[in-house]
Amino acid sequence: MRRFSAFAIAREAMRNHEGWGRTWAKRSPAKRYDVIIVGAGGHGLATAYYLGRNFGITNVGILEKGWLGGGNTGRNTTIIRSNYLQDPSAAIYEKSRGLYETLSQELNYNVMFSPRGVIMLAQTHHEVRGYKRTAHANALQGVATEWIGPERVKELCSIMNIDGPRYPVLGGLWQARGGTARHDAVAWGYARACTDMGMDIIQRCEVTGIDRDGERVTGVQTTQGPIGCDKLGIVVAGHSGVLAKMAGFRLPLESVALQALVSEPVKPCMDVVVMANTVHGYMSQSDKGEMVIGGGTDGYNNYTQRGSFHHIEETLRALVETFPMISRLKMLRQWGGIVDVTGDRSPILSRTPVEGIFVNCGWGTGGFKAIPGSGFGMAELMAKGYSPLTAAFGLERFREGRFIDESVAAGVAH
Numbered sequence: 001m002r003r004f005s006a007f008a009i010a011r012e013a014m015r016n017h018e019g020w021g022r023t024w025a026k027r028s029p030a031k032r033y034d035v036i037i038v039g040a041g042g043h044g045l046a047t048a049y050y051l052g053r054n055f056g057i058t059n060v061g062i063l064e065k066g067w068l069g070g071g072n073t074g075r076n077t078t079i080i081r082s083n084y085l086q087d088p089s090a091a092i093y094e095k096s097r098g099l100y101e102t103l104s105q106e107l108n109y110n111v112m113f114s115p116r117g118v119i120m121l122a123q124t125h126h127e128v129r130g131y132k133r134t135a136h137a138n139a140l141q142g143v144a145t146e147w148i149g150p151e152r153v154k155e156l157c158s159i160m161n162i163d164g165p166r167y168p169v170l171g172g173l174w175q176a177r178g179g180t181a182r183h184d185a186v187a188w189g190y191a192r193a194c195t196d197m198g199m200d201i202i203q204r205c206e207v208t209g210i211d212r213d214g215e216r217v218t219g220v221q222t223t224q225g226p227i228g229c230d231k232l233g234i235v236v237a238g239h240s241g242v243l244a245k246m247a248g249f250r251l252p253l254e255s256v257a258l259q260a261l262v263s264e265p266v267k268p269c270m271d272v273v274v275m276a277n278t279v280h281g282y283m284s285q286s287d288k289g290e291m292v293i294g295g296g297t298d299g300y301n302n303y304t305q306r307g308s309f310h311h312i313e314e315t316l317r318a319l320v321e322t323f324p325m326i327s328r329l330k331m332l333r334q335w336g337g338i339v340d341v342t343g344d345r346s347p348i349l350s351r352t353p354v355e356g357i358f359v360n361c362g363w364g365t366g367g368f369k370a371i372p373g374s375g376f377g378m379a380e381l382m383a384k385g386y387s388p389l390t391a392a393f394g395l396e397r398f399r400e401g402r403f404i405d406e407s408v409a410a411g412v413a414h
């Protein structure tokens with residue numbers, strides 16, 4: 001794989017950029033792999049990458065029914081933060097945020113990590129108490145966040161109206177090293193690194209069945225034929241329930257569409273990410289100048305991977321008091337992705353009732369930020385059978401009542 005460097009870019013500039021190779025190889029599936037990962041989204045690719053990098057397991061096939069990164073990974077609004085309430089969540093999200101800090105250098109691929117800072121607004125007294133509590137919890141967990149008053153919020157984001165009649169801004173939870181990254185680049189960077197280690201990424205290869213020998217997995221049926229494996233990682237976000245059904249077990253998940261939209265590009269006016277969870281809306285500005293806007297999930301379970309008109313109206317209505325300037329913006333495009341939501345709003349990284357099958361799902365509306373940390377922990381779980389990062393997120397917690405309640409930090413927040 002040609003490495004990117006100032007020297008390589010200068011050389012290619014001289015010869016019409018004809019010397020770059022393919023970013024990832026176009027391959028057809030082998031007959032069997034040590035490990036198959038279903039789903040070439042960020043979590044699947046990161047799992048494969050850390051299996052190779054940390055454990056030397058490179059006979060890996062990554063099977064994707066569509067195109068690489070075309071699921072939620074390429075549809076999200078890219079917020080990265082780790083200001084969660086519970087200890088296991090803070091540990092995995094902070095690990096992830098830390099890995100993002102150096103991911104471009106590690107992958108030799110610019111993922112455009114931008115730690116511009118994230119404010120979670122408090123617009124009711126209940127939220128003030130909730131976020132102060134989270135700030136205290138974060139201090140104990142070693143996650144750098146702070147409670148800030150309304151004047152500081154205004155200073156950080158001058159386009160905001162903090163004196164709204166219905167929802168005045170009472171303060172916020174500020175994470176200075178939270179921010180955004182380029183979502184496609186995260187998928188592409190991991191894919192390039194996986195290819196470099198000799199792994200196969202097979203696009204347009206839908207898994208249609210899972211083969212078992214008694215209680216053990218032996219392989220998968222796909223639209224490109226049967227493929228054998230010793231271990232299988234199911235990493236398909238909103239379609240996890242469908243894959244689990246093929247394997248013969250159920251997951252405590254609901255699949256629901258989450259939508260987002262962007263405005264026409266405008267001059268730089270906002271250099272932080274702002275989330276307003278009471279009214280269900282959040283906003284940041286992309287490098288292109290578009291205002292990136294999102295809200296809550298659809299009110300009913302569905303697999304409809306697209307946007308709808310009611311969402312534009314609901315989300316802009318929610319945000320317009322706090323951001324009056326959006327009333328004058330033309331909206332450019334909208335879309336949706338199918339997210340997988342658990343009852344306690346925490347993910348599942350776990351063994352399953354079928355020996356050799358592991359699941360990584362339940363990231364719901366907030367898994368982009370977790371991609372590096374989740375891949376790191378999931379790879380350890382698949383390679384060694386145990387990972388301290390994922391231990392609390394096993395399936396058995398639903399049977400034993402050991403929930404990791406993040407409904408405050410992650411109910412509608414991304």
Ligand SMILES: Cc1cc2nc3c(=O)[nH]c(=O)nc-3n(C[C@H](O)[C@H](O)[C@H](O)COP(=O)(O)OP(=O)(O)OC[C@H]3O[C@@H](n4cnc5c(N)ncnc54)[C@H](O)[C@@H]3O)c2cc1C
Nearest residue numbers: 039041042043065071072073076077079207337367368369
């Ligand atoms: C509108 C929106 C905004 C969001 N905003 C944020 C945010 O700001 N911050 C944040 O942290 N998170 C956010 N999220 C959530 C985040 O996008 C997801 O949690 C994360 O991308 C999930 O990644 P993944 O790799 O698990 O899933 P995906 O990227 O969806 O990848 C799963 C892949 O599996 C494939 N697949 C499914 N079934 C099969 C099959 N049978 N065979 C083969 N392949 C299959 C799919 O085609 C897909 O490519 C948002 C999500 C949406 C939809």
